[in-house]
Amino acid sequence: MVVATNLGFPYVGAKRELKKSVEAYWSGKISSDELKTAYQNIQKNHWILQKEQGIKHIPSGDYTLYDRVLDTAQQFGVIPTRYQHIHDPLQQFFAMGRGLQKPATATTEKVDVPAQEMKKWFDTNYHFIVPEFEPNQQFTLQNPRAVEQYNTAKALKIETRPVIVGPVTFLHLGKAAKGFDNFDTLSLLPKVLPLYIDLLKQLEAAGAEWVQIDEPALVLDLPDSVKAAFEEAYKTINAATSINTLVAAYFGRVEANISGLIPHVNGVHLDLVRAPEELDAILPQLNNSQVLSLGLVDGRNIWINNLAKSIELGQKAIAALGKERVFVAPSCSLAHSPFSTSFEKKIAEKNPELLSWLAFAVEKTKEISIIASALENGPESVKEALAANAAAIESRRTSAQTTNPAVRDRAINIPVADWKRPAGFSARREAQVKKLNLPLFPTTTIGSFPQTKEIRVARQKFNKGELSSEDYDAFIKKEMKEMVAFQENVGLDVLVHGEPERNDMVEHFGHLLHGYDFTENGWVVSYGSRCVKPPVIFGDVSRRGPMTVDETVYAQSLTKKPLKGMLTGPVTMMKWSFVRDDLPLKDVCTQIGLALRDEVVDLEAAGIPCIQVDEPAIREGLPIRRADWDAYLDWSVGCFRLSTAGVRNETQIHTHMCYSDFNDIFDAIVDLDADVLSIENSKSDEKLLKIFAVKKYPQEVGPGLFDIHSPRVPSVEEMSVIFDNVIKYIPKEHAWINPDCGLKTRGWPETEAALANLVEVARQFRAKYA
Numbered sequence: 001m002v003v004a005t006n007l008g009f010p011y012v013g014a015k016r017e018l019k020k021s022v023e024a025y026w027s028g029k030i031s032s033d034e035l036k037t038a039y040q041n042i043q044k045n046h047w048i049l050q051k052e053q054g055i056k057h058i059p060s061g062d063y064t065l066y067d068r069v070l071d072t073a074q075q076f077g078v079i080p081t082r083y084q085h086i087h088d089p090l091q092q093f094f095a096m097g098r099g100l101q102k103p104a105t106a107t108t109e110k111v112d113v114p115a116q117e118m119k120k121w122f123d124t125n126y127h128f129i130v131p132e133f134e135p136n137q138q139f140t141l142q143n144p145r146a147v148e149q150y151n152t153a154k155a156l157k158i159e160t161r162p163v164i165v166g167p168v169t170f171l172h173l174g175k176a177a178k179g180f181d182n183f184d185t186l187s188l189l190p191k192v193l194p195l196y197i198d199l200l201k202q203l204e205a206a207g208a209e210w211v212q213i214d215e216p217a218l219v220l221d222l223p224d225s226v227k228a229a230f231e232e233a234y235k236t237i238n239a240a241t242s243i244n245t246l247v248a249a250y251f252g253r254v255e256a257n258i259s260g261l262i263p264h265v266n267g268v269h270l271d272l273v274r275a276p277e278e279l280d281a282i283l284p285q286l287n288n289s290q291v292l293s294l295g296l297v298d299g300r301n302i303w304i305n306n307l308a309k310s311i312e313l314g315q316k317a318i319a320a321l322g323k324e325r326v327f328v329a330p331s332c333s334l335a336h337s338p339f340s341t342s343f344e345k346k347i348a349e350k351n352p353e354l355l356s357w358l359a360f361a362v363e364k365t366k367e368i369s370i371i372a373s374a375l376e377n378g379p380e381s382v383k384e385a386l387a388a389n390a391a392a393i394e395s396r397r398t399s400a401q402t403t404n405p406a407v408r409d410r411a412i413n414i415p416v417a418d419w420k421r422p423a424g425f426s427a428r429r430e431a432q433v434k435k436l437n438l439p440l441f442p443t444t445t446i447g448s449f450p451q452t453k454e455i456r457v458a459r460q461k462f463n464k465g466e467l468s469s470e471d472y473d474a475f476i477k478k479e480m481k482e483m484v485a486f487q488e489n490v491g492l493d494v495l496v497h498g499e500p501e502r503n504d505m506v507e508h509f510g511h512l513l514h515g516y517d518f519t520e521n522g523w524v525v526s527y528g529s530r531c532v533k534p535p536v537i538f539g540d541v542s543r544r545g546p547m548t549v550d551e552t553v554y555a556q557s558l559t560k561k562p563l564k565g566m567l568t569g570p571v572t573m574m575k576w577s578f579v580r581d582d583l584p585l586k587d588v589c590t591q592i593g594l595a596l597r598d599e600v601v602d603l604e605a606a607g608i609p610c611i612q613v614d615e616p617a618i619r620e621g622l623p624i625r626r627a628d629w630d631a632y633l634d635w636s637v638g639c640f641r642l643s644t645a646g647v648r649n650e651t652q653i654h655t656h657m658c659y660s661d662f663n664d665i666f667d668a669i670v671d672l673d674a675d676v677l678s679i680e681n682s683k684s685d686e687k688l689l690k691i692f693a694v695k696k697y698p699q700e701v702g703p704g705l706f707d708i709h710s711p712r713v714p715s716v717e718e719m720s721v722i723f724d725n726v727i728k729y730i731p732k733e734h735a736w737i738n739p740d741c742g743l744k745t746r747g748w749p750e751t752e753a754a755l756a757n758l759v760e761v762a763r764q765f766r767a768k769y770a
C-alpha cells in the first residue's frame, strides 16, 4: 500500500500556543508542569489532526520547546561545562538556548551564562543551536524526547513514527568547543553510535515500527571523510538494531553522498521538490525490499501542489518499486510551513483567487493523502480533488494579478550605470567624512529598539480598527521621539528612528509594495519561541509610494546628529517572504531592487545622510551546493547594488548581516560596495575578524559587541575585550561600535544598560587612541 506520511508538523501550534506557553513559563506566569501540560495538549491535537487528514505515518519527536538540535545535544549529555551547574534540566535547556542571568538569592548563587551559538538551519529562516563538542566528549543518553513522545502518543492510541536527528548531521553541524580548534567533531562518531543504538532499541521496545532519522547534511558538499561517516554510521546501526530505518535528506540534492549508506537502511526520503531529477538516480540503487519516501509536497513554500505532476512522479516510482515500497511525503518537515489557510479570513474575503492557490501545513497533509490515494486506488478515486486542483493551478497560470507590464518593462531596460555607484569608496569616504564629521569609533545601532507590549497592542488595535490612523501615527511619533531622545542621552553618534512602526522588517515593507499579500496567521518559527509571518509575493513588485520617508524625516527633525534611514534589502525581502515560484528568483529580486532604489533616492532627497539597507538573508540565500553559488551571488549582489547605487558620494550606505558564516562569501560582501558594514560577531570565533585583515576589507566595519538574543547585559570589560580584538584586525579609522543586530526582542532596562556600556567602551577606546 502507498503510505501517506509526514516528516514533521508546525509544533508552535495553530495560534502559536506553544510560543505563548514557553514565554509564559519564562516570565514565571506558569510552572514547568503547566508548560508540560500545554505542550502535550498541543501535540495531541496535532497528532489527531494529521490522522484526520489521512496521514498514516504521523511524526512524533518532531516537537521541541526551543530547538530540536538542542534537544538532541541535551539528551546525549552534550552540555558545555558552563551550563553543568544548572541542575534543573528544563532551566539548563533554556540556558543553553537563550542564556541565563539571575542575581544571587539567600539560597542560590548568582547565575550568568550566555547562550550557545545559533546558526541558520541550512537555507531556511530557522536557526538552530550549535552543539559544542570536546575531543574527550562523554555521551550519556538521558530521557530521549523521541521515546517520551512516542509513548505519549501511544497512550493516546495514536501510532506514530518517531523522528530523530541523525548522528552524522548532529556531529557535522556541531562545532569544536573553544580551545579545540583543530579537532574533527566526526571523530566522535564511534563514541556516539552506541547511544544511538540504545535509543533505537528503546524505540523498538516501545513498539515503533519505523524511525525517521533526519540527515539533512546529506545534501551538503561533503568531503569523502563525511561520506564515509554516513556509511560507517548506518552499517553499525543496521548490524545492531532491527527497527526499520528511514533516512531523510531534504533541502537539496544528495548526489553521491548517499551511496555508501543506502545498503544499510530500510528506506530513504528524498526532496523531490528541490531535486526531482534524483528520482531516476535513486531507483536503480535500491535493493528489492527498500522503501523510497517521495518528498513531493513543498514543505518550504505555501503554493498548492500540482497534484497531477506529483502523481506522475509517484507512478514512475511505483513502476520501479511497486506500491508496497512507496511513501508519499512533504519535501521536508512541515514545521517550515504556516499552520492552516483556514484562518485567512481577510485573503478569503479580499482575494479568494489567491487563497485558492495556497496550501499551509494542514492543507499539505491533505494533499499528501490525496496523492497517496490516487497512487493506491487510481486518480479516479480522488477525481473531484484533482479537478479542483487543476482549476486552481490554471487560474494562477493565467491570472492578471501576477503580471504588471510596466514593472517587467523597467526591469529589462535597466541602464548599465544603475548597477554601480559612480565613484569608488575612497572618493565617497572623503565626502562622507566631511559631511558627517563623526568621531573615531563611531557608535550606532542596527535599527530596531524594543518592540514593547504597548507598541504591539497599539498596532493590534490599529489593525482591528480600534485605534484611528491619526491616533496610531501620533503614538508612533511619540515612540520615535522617546527613542531619539534616548539615543542622544546615551551618547550614540549615528541615530535611527527605532522601527516602532514595523511589526517585522520584511512583513512591514510587504504592506507597502504591490505584488505582496499578507496572512493573518501564517506564523513560522524563526528561532526558539520567536516567529515570523512571511508575506506572500504573488505578483510583480513595485512601490505603492514612498515607504519610510515620513518617519525618517520626522526622526531626523528631532536631532542634529546624523540619522540613518532603515530599509530591508532586496534579497532579504525576497528570501524571508513566501516567494512566487512562477518567475525566476533573480527577476523577483530585481523588481524589489528597483522599488528600493526609488526609496533610497527619495530618502537622500529628503535630507537623510546615511541609509542602511539590511541584507541578513544574503548568506542564507546561497544555494546549498557550491556549484550553484556564482550564479546566485552575481544576481543577488547585483540587486543590492541596484538598490543602493542611485545616491551621491556623500550619502553613506550601510548594510547589515547577521546569523551567518561570512568567510566563504567574503568577496561578494566586498562587492556589495557598502560604505559601512555591521555584522554579528560577539559570539563568533576569531576566524571572522581575521578574514577582514587577510583580505584587506576596503570599507568600514562594525563587528557586533553584544548578543541581542539574550536578555543578559554585557559589561564594559566584556565588550572591551571584543573590541580590542576587533581593532587588531580592522584599521582603527574604519571600525564602528554597535551591537550584533537590532534590539526589537529586548526589553528597555537591558537595552539601556547595554547601550550605556557600549558607549562607554567607545569613550574609553577614544581616550586611548584618538
Ligand SMILES: CN1c2c(nc(N)[nH]c2=O)NC[C@@H]1CNc1ccc(C(=O)N[C@@H](CCC(=O)N[C@@H](CCC(=O)N[C@@H](CCC(=O)O)C(=O)O)C(=O)O)C(=O)O)cc1
Binding pocket: 125, 451, 453, 456, 457, 459, 460, 502, 503, 504, 505, 506, 507, 526, 527, 529, 530, 531, 532, 533, 534, 576, 616, 659, 744, 745
Ligand atoms: C532578524 N530576524 C528576522 C528574520 N526574519 C524576519 N522576517 N524578520 C526578522 O527580523 N530572520 C532572522 C532573524 C530572526 N529574528 C527574529 C527576531 C524577532 C522576531 C520576533 O520578535 N517575532 C515576534 C513577532 C513579531 C510580530 O510581527 N508581531 C506582531 C504582533 C503580533 C502579535 O503577536 N500580537 C499579539 C497581541 C500583542 C501582544 O499581546 O503582544 C496577538 O495577536 O496575540 C506585531 O508586532 O504587530 C514574536 O513574538 O515571535 C522574529 C525573528
Ligand SMILES: N[C@@H](CCS)C(=O)O
Binding pocket: 446, 447, 448, 505, 566, 614, 616, 656, 658, 741, 742, 743, 744
Ligand atoms: N534593522 C533591523 C535588522 C535586523 S537583521 C533591526 O534592527 O531589527
Ligand SMILES: [Zn+2]
Binding pocket: 446, 616, 656, 657, 658, 740, 741, 742
Ligand atoms: Zn540582524
